[in-house]
Amino acid sequence: MDVLDLARTQFAVTGSLHFLFVVLTLGLAPLVAIMHTRYAVTGNPIHERMTRFWGQIYVTNYALGIFTGLVMEFQFGLSWSGLSHYAGDIFGAPLAIETLGAFFLESTFLGLWIFGWHRLPKWLHLACIWLVTLTAHVSAFWIMATNSFLQNPAGAVERGDHLVLTDFGALLTNPTLTMALPHVIGAGLWTGGFVVMGASAYHLFKRTSEREFFTRSLRLGVITSFVGSLITVGFGYAQFLPLSTLQPDKFEASALTGASLGAMIGIGQLLQLAIMFVLMPVVYWLPRWRWAQPILMVITPLPFLAAILGWLVRETGRQPWLIYGKLTVADALSPGLTSGMITTSLIGFAGVLGLLAVVDYVLIARTVRRGPAAVTLGADGPADSTERAHALSY
Ligand code: HEM
Numbered sequence: 001m002d003v004l005d006l007a008r009t010q011f012a013v014t015g016s017l018h019f020l021f022v023v024l025t026l027g028l029a030p031l032v033a034i035m036h037t038r039y040a041v042t043g044n045p046i047h048e049r050m051t052r053f054w055g056q057i058y059v060t061n062y063a064l065g066i067f068t069g070l071v072m073e074f075q076f077g078l079s080w081s082g083l084s085h086y087a088g089d090i091f092g093a094p095l096a097i098e099t100l101g102a103f104f105l106e107s108t109f110l111g112l113w114i115f116g117w118h119r120l121p122k123w124l125h126l127a128c129i130w131l132v133t134l135t136a137h138v139s140a141f142w143i144m145a146t147n148s149f150l151q152n153p154a155g156a157v158e159r160g161d162h163l164v165l166t167d168f169g170a171l172l173t174n175p176t177l178t179m180a181l182p183h184v185i186g187a188g189l190w191t192g193g194f195v196v197m198g199a200s201a202y203h204l205f206k207r208t209s210e211r212e213f214f215t216r217s218l219r220l221g222v223i224t225s226f227v228g229s230l231i232t233v234g235f236g237y238a239q240f241l242p243l244s245t246l247q248p249d250k251f252e253a254s255a256l257t258g259a260s261l262g263a264m265i266g267i268g269q270l271l272q273l274a275i276m277f278v279l280m281p282v283v284y285w286l287p288r289w290r291w292a293q294p295i296l297m298v299i300t301p302l303p304f305l306a307a308i309l310g311w312l313v314r315e316t317g318r319q320p321w322l323i324y325g326k327l328t329v330a331d332a333l334s335p336g337l338t339s340g341m342i343t344t345s346l347i348g349f350a351g352v353l354g355l356l357a358v359v360d361y362v363l364i365a366r367t368v369r370r371g372p373a374a375v376t377l378g379a380d381g382p383a384d385s386t387e388r389a390h391a392l393s394y
Contacts, residue, residue: 001339002339003333003337003338003339003342004329004330004333006339006342006343006346007079007080007333007337007342008329009346010075010079010342010345010346010349010350011075011079011080012312012315013346013349013350013353014068014071014072014075014349014350014353015072015311015315016308016311016312017068017350017353017354017356017357018065018068018069018071018072018353019307019308019311020304020307020308020357021061021062021064021065021068021357021360022065022069022140022188023184023187023188023191023303023304023307024061024065024188024191024192024195024304025058025061025062025065025136025188026136026137026140026184026185026187026188026189026191026192027187027188027189027190027191027192027193027195027224027228028054028057028058028061028192028195028196029058029129029132029133029136029137029192030133030189030192031054031192031193031196031220031224032051032054032055032058032129032133033126033129033130033132033133034220035047035050035051035054035055035220036051036055036125036126036129037126037130039051040122040123040126046212046213046216048378049213049372049375050213050216050217050372051378052117052372052375052377052378052379053213053367053371053372053375054196054217055113055129055377055378056367056375056376056377057195057199057364057367057368059110059114059377060360060363060364060367061360061364062107062110064356064357064359064360064363065356065360066102066103066107067352067356068353068356069102071349071352071353073095073099076095078334078345079333079334079337079342080322080332080333080334081334081335082327082331082332082333082334082335083322083323083327083332085161085162086161086162086163086323086326086327086331086332087149087153087156087162087163087323087326087327088162089162089163089164089165090149090153090156090163090164090165090171091146091149091150094142094143094145094146094149094171095142095143095146097142098139098142098143098146101135101138101139101142102135102136102139105131105135106132106135106136106139109128109129109131109132109135110128110132112125112128113125113128113129113132114377114378116128117377117378117380118378118380137185140181140184140185140188141181144177144180144181144184145171145172145174145177147180147314148174148176148177148180149171149174149323150318150322150323150324151174151176151246151247151314151318151324152174152175152176152242152246152247152324153323153324153325153326154167154170154171154173154174154175155167155168155169155170155171155174156171158326163323163326175241175242175246176239176242176243176246179235179238179239179241179242180235180239180314182231182234182235183231183232183235183236183238183239183310185231186228186229186230186231186232186233186234186235187228187232187303187306187307187310188228189224189225189227189228189231189232190224190225190228190229190232190271190303191228191303191304191307192224192228193220193221193222193223193224193225193226193227193228194221194225194299194300194302194303195221195300195364196217196218196220196221196224197218197221197222197225197296197300198221198296198297198299198300199214199217199300199368200214200215200217200218200221200287201214201218201292201293201294201296201297202293202297202368202369203368203371204218204287204290204293205290205293205294205297208371210371210372210373211287213372214287215287218286218287218296219283219284219286219287222275222279222280222283222286223280223283225275225279225303226275226276226279226280229268229271229272229275229276230272232268232272233268233269233272236265236268246324247317247318247324250317250318251313251317254316254317254319256312256316257312257313257316257317260309260312260313260316261309261313261317263306263309264306264309264310264313267302267303267305267306267309268306271299271302271303271306274299
């Protein structure tokens with residue numbers, strides 16, 4: 001492989017590993033916020049236990065995933081200085097806003113939520129998890145706005161040797177953004193729902209003592225994936241509309257792009273049909289069907305796979321362009337790089353990010369296996385209002 005292919009491989013590997021964390025964060029945040037809202041409204045302790053259990057899985061994924069995002073930003077300077085020089089004036093701002101959102105606002109609200117258990121007033125504490133959810137999705141918006149600019153450089157004109165932004169509104173209403181953002185948000189819900197569903201199926205299959213907890217969780221997981229699948233598939237097909245005029249030869253450009261597009265749609269359609277015609281109608285009986293539970297466990301990783309395939313389609317399909325019609329990938333490569341340099345950083349990044357992904361799934365699997373009784377999030381006080389009142393009476 002030459003330097004260019006190595007640098008592209010490095011971005012594809014790190015981007016894919018990073019997105020494994022992102023897609024689960026996007027899906028689990030609203031789920032945990034909904035569980036917390038149900039607890040705040042009803043005061044039912046099972047909703048508190050569900051919030052803390054699935055919340056701990058969310059926090060684990062967020063904490064390990066944040067480092068993988070730093071590597072992505074770092075690579076713009078390392079391998080793609082041509083892109084920063086040519087279009088940094090435009091995509092620098094949304095990327096910086098995203099970083100501020102994800103690293104400062106989201107993590108601040110998440111910190112307040114984690115340490116606010118039994119300390120913050122009920123509604124303020126609930127507001128924190130909704131703000132985490134909101135900032136996560138606002139971050140997704142800015143990243144997708146940046147990526148969509150590379151797909152279709154709307155609102156910019158060339159001045160001298162670089163692009164300048166002339167229409168901020170066009171950057172934010174880019175047709176490759178308005179269809180792709182809901183597609184990604186739907187994919188997140190689908191993935192989060194599948195993780196909740198698969199983990200719940202594990203406990204029901206093992207016949208642990210938490211039957212009610214995981215029956216409720218499994219139902220919520222199926223309903224969430226159902227909603228996610230409607231959004232994902234609807235906006236998935238809708239994406240072909242802007243692409244037919246903006247990047248008309250995208251899916252015929254290479255056999256690889258066509259084959260991965262086919263795989264993503266295949267996985268998506270198959271799972272959606274299964275959710276719509278099998279899982280949703282029988283959601284109330286599903287927890288009792290032991291034979292179905294291993295199937296639910298085995299299919300848990302499929303939305304992750306479809307999401308990575310989706311990104312490979314979106315990115316490989318516009319080759320050789322980095323900014324469609326304006327800047328080629330070859331012209332964006334930093335000067336002076338050698339194969340040795342990129343190989344070294346590729347091995348380093350892939351090794352560290354791969355290890356983080358493995359650690360993430362091992363920790364999540366351990367939390368799932370140990371069950372709600374072993375959760376540490378919010379465990380530094382009485383578990384629910386009844387216990388709190390009981391504790392105060394002593
Ligand atoms: C019938 C099912 C589906 C259709 C028709 C579809 C369609 C598409 C298309 C056309 C693209 C490329 C857009 C571009 O190049 O600009 C794409 C990308 C993508 N897809 Fe799908 N997709 C489907 C299922 C899924 C599923 C099940 C997931 C994950 C759960 C997923 C996640 C993604 C992601 C993350 C991207 C990259 C970002 C984006 O372009 O939105 N897709 N999809």
